[in-house]
Amino acid sequence: MLYLSFYFPPSRASGVFRARATANHLAEKGWDVTVHTAPREFFEHYLDGASDPALETTIDPRVRVVRPAMNMFPFEQDIRRFSTMRRNFPTAMQNLYNLAQRRIFQEPYLGWMPSVLNTAMRQHMRDKFDLVLATGNPFVSFAAAHELGRWFKVPYVVDYRDAWTFNQFTETVRFPEGGHVMRWEEKVLRRASEVVFVNDGMRQWHRDRYPFAADRMTVVPNGWEPELLGRPEFRESDPNKPLTFSYLGTVTSYLPLETLFEGWRLARPHPVMAGSQLNIHGHLGFRPHEIAPIRARIDPYEEYGVNYMGAFSKTEADSVYAGTDVLVFCVPGSRYVTSGKVFEYMATGKPIVSVHEPGLAASEVLSDYPMWTAEDKLTPDAVAQALIASGESARKMDRSTFESALAHAARYTRDATLGPWEQRLRAMVK
Template sequence: MTERRPRLLYLAFYFPPSRASGVYRPRATANRLTELGWDVTVFAAPLSFLHDAIGSVDDKLMETIDPRITLERPELNRFVWQTNVRDYSRFRGAFPQLAQSMYTWGQKHVFPEHYASWARASVRRALRLHTRQKFDVVLATGNPFASFAAAWLFHKLTRTPYIIDYRDSWTLDQFSEEPRYEDGHPAWRWERRVLKSAANSLYVNEAQRSWHADRYPRAADRMMIVLNGWDTDTLPATAEPPPFARAAAGEGAPRFSFVGTITDQQPIEEMVEGFTRAREHFEMKSASLDLYGYFGFFRGADNALRKRFAADDGSEASAGSEGEHTFAPGVRYCGPVSKTELADVYQNSDVLVFLNGGGRYVTSGKIFEYMAAGRPIVSVHSPGSAAEELLRDYPLWFNPGGLDPADIADSMIAAAKAAAGLDAPQVAAARDYANRFERSVALEPLVRRLTELAARRGAG
């Protein structure tokens, strides 16, 4: 008799081909569990929403999904994303004010998020699938946090245990480090409800876990830290030094790279000013800073962000080939790169610039890739960032200690000098440190807990 595989329902709205920053953790988790023999069903966003409403896709990411994963896309009411009256329902077109009032009431009294309809559709679909073959455990990742509510309701109806994964905080603004909602807001009531019934809740760093433990002490003993990590399928091992070190003495110029999504939370001006000052050093006059990634997560976010990179004289950015743009001298925007092509970018970079917004509650998933690339890393973020705890023992970290452009420039110069002399053993040492954050290692606590819950469910 063939042993029955444990069965997981994974509520992950942002899943490939979405290019949202949080998509890589669910992608890796679903693939890893499938590799370990789980039967994984993922509920994700409708494709039409990703393509038409927010315009945020990376189609190549779909090629990285294990074909054994079952992928479902429950419907979503796009009320707030409808800007053309032709898209309105017959009821909304005939009674627009009443439709708005009803929608607002639902946000206040039913569930305070625009993705609530997806959660309801997910529960209905999950119940049908559960009737045919029972799920052993549910894993829900947020945002959106409607996935948490869907896991809670499915649990109430079927007694299936669930784990919620805080990729981001729901009620804490991780950038201002203040509560996101006023007292009495329904989000607080819902968060208390889902934490009370959850088998576990997951957090990406200790500061995030501690904040929630202080606010919800009755759930504190079920709170776990599961770090982000880097993925071997998109960043294969290499011990090759950077191009600058491989060049003949006196030839070439250091190439700095930033890889990631550019947002309005990042200290863009300080990075550009620091790099501009670094280029005043005689060994850095031809240095370049290449930016790879999107401007913002959604359609329409790029214009304001592009202007923040403009040259000091106020001139427009100059356009190059294939969508490239030069902003300040030496600073070039190279456009987005699929995760499947990142290895070449890292391999051809001398120094990586870790531009990050937020403080102690924000651990960018990108820092794990940076370390795995085995390159000198220059931090450009406020002191106290959660990433500092990870970088502290990385052997090629250059930390300005703050956002003073002069200090950033000094760190960039020092990192370039280190890159010029980097050899294969040094790259290997950096990679060895990064290996402790390889995704299968980082996910091990979650895998163990899911296995325990599924075994208990099966035994029952």
């Protein structure tokens, strides 16, 4: 298998965990997996160190990782690193880049595609690929899978971690109808052997838009990795110790932070919340310029026990979870959003409180979790009530409830979610 996954360890982007788990699972099941991912320089220099080196050590050693070169034109801001042509003819080079975006593929990652195609072709001549799998975003990987599948005359599969042509947070189409991007998506889906989505809402949207591919559209939910998180131990709540609430994950500008913090401020005087702390664990945004604006939204609430704890490695997540009583599931609201974090949350067996708009796709996963608290609206008052109720759940939790929570989470291990998909992929190449 050739697996096109631009974001892959050591990147710390949220989609990396699905890609890592997919490659590892396939290798474990006997596939010879070659991953094409971005050059290391992209994560360490152009994204200013947005990487987690420890995560790279968790890749199955049987997975072959290849990093085709990439033209960094849209990401390079340092004139000292410009090519000779760009230094001498900046306007002409910019016009050439704009033309490529309009005529070839509208995405800044286009500069990765030529090397992917060239490298894959040379590898295929030595040892033929049976299948191409691509995950997006970015969706240049889908375009590359389409071309390689056609050249190699092998099946290809596309895995939508995110939506391509519409914004799943605002539920609006992102590109002009009938435009170049829309035509690319239709072309990719017409030839794909399978089209995979992370939740049914995403699948239904695409089924309505591309009915010709509806029978090839499936759902492969995200999951969690026992090898990274282990199995937690039951711990009775200590009534003499204040509760600790935690949010774990990248803190983006889309999160309803003010609603969460105002709800927290309103809830904290309640007896069950006495002395409680709300700890925020994770990176602030994905780019350096995002840090200050997000931090400015957190700092005013320090006096109410809201603490920014900094980033942590994925390999340290189990210890962060162990020090938490209640997990705060705060995400942008949309019926198309699941989030990979919810699966890890469930794997802890701890109470989870939702802070998001009702109707989120993740609610389908959480509905049978025995210690989930959610309100039917996203307001500070509703959040306060949910926080208090989740705190009471933490105080009352017993071993039986804890074991029921873990049993529910076991349905979403990566092996459980990826197993049926692997069988379908295997059937494509027989």
